[in-house]
Amino acid sequence: MVTLGDYLIVSGMLFAIGFAGVMLRRNLIIILMSLELMLNAANLSLVAFSRFRVQPTGLPDYNVQVFVFFIITVAAAEVAVGLAILVALFRARQTTDVKDISSLKF
Amino acid sequence: MSPFLFWFFASMMLVFGIAVVVNRNPVASALSLVVSFLGLAALFVSLDAYFIGIIQVLVYAGAVMVLFLFIIMLLGLRAEARRQINWLASAGATAVALALALQIFYVVGHLKSAGQPFPPLARSTTDDVRNIGALLFSNYNLPFQIIGVLVLVATIGVVLLSRREPR
Numbered sequence: 001m002v003t004l005g006d007y008l009i010v011s012g013m014l015f016a017i018g019f020a021g022v023m024l025r026r027n028l029i030i031i032l033m034s035l036e037l038m039l040n041a042a043n044l045s046l047v048a049f050s051r052f053r054v055q056p057t058g059l060p061d062y063n064v065q066v067f068v069f070f071i072i073t074v075a076a077a078e079v080a081v082g083l084a085i086l087v088a089l090f091r092a093r094q095t096t097d098v099k100d101i102s103s104l105k106f
Numbered sequence: 107m108s109p110f111l112f113w114f115f116a117s118m119m120l121v122f123g124i125a126v127v128v129n130r131n132p133v134a135s136a137l138s139l140v141v142s143f144l145g146l147a148a149l150f151v152s153l154d155a156y157f158i159g160i161i162q163v164l165v166y167a168g169a170v171m172v173l174f175l176f177i178i179m180l181l182g183l184r185a186e187a188r189r190q191i192n193w194l195a196s197a198g199a200t201a202v203a204l205a206l207a208l209q210i211f212y213v214v215g216h217l218k219s220a221g222q223p224f225p226p227l228a229r230s231t232t233d234d235v236r237n238i239g240a241l242l243f244s245n246y247n248l249p250f251q252i253i254g255v256l257v258l259v260a261t262i263g264v265v266l267l268s269r270r271e272p273r
Binding site for chain 2: 018047073
């Protein structure tokens with residue numbers, strides 16, 4: 001029997017993988033992909049809670065799924081803007097490595 | 107959903123998620139991300155969230171992935187040159203991520219409802235597009251319009267950012 005805890009643990013592991021990716025990798029594209037992994041881990045736990053909180057009508061809690069819909073929209077917009085910034089950066093500096101972009105570093 | 111299918115798709119999602127992080131070649135990372143998101147969409151469907159599962163495939167495996175691959179190939183990124191790996195920093199980052207995962211295990215282990223199975227549904231939710239759409243245009247109408255403005259701003263911002271500066 002698959003329980004709510006199983007979904008939450010899987011979602012937590014996916015979040016930890018994305019978190020490790022953001023901290024370990026130095027390539028901006030991989031960092032953006034890891035951000036997507038973290039956003040989707042949050043979505044998975046939200047949908048699991050939505051299925052767990054069955055309403056008196058006998059249907060899942062659709063308020064949560066509307067929230068997930070908003071998260072997916074914002075994530076898509078974020079990827080578009082992030083990749084546009086990356087292209088502008090690559091044009092100026094010919095690199096996508098965060099180690100090479102340290103002008104503002106104290 | 108049977109436990110076998112759940113663990114199959116969950117492990118597929120996690121293994122390819124790790125592949126995204128450890129691959130040196132950005133194209134291989136992007137393709138691993140597609141497979142990971144397909145596993146995630148299967149998990150959404152297993153939770154009776156058909157609409158969310160379908161837009162997951164359409165938006166991520168479709169649009170976002172094409173964008174990533176397009177940018178990788180436009181910039182001509184190749185596998186990263188083998189740099190000197192800072193072992194101390196890598197070990198620290200892995201330790202922080204592991205500590206986060208252990209914390210989540212601990213919290214979930216102490217959650218009272220975590221061990222309970224999902225309550226049964228009254229009927230099939232194959233018409234959940236209608237329910238989500240009705241909520242979106244009634245209770246959540248204002249956030250929906252704000253999201254519309256956000257997408258418009260993002261579109262204009264991307265056009266401005268990627269325009270070449272006139273000299």
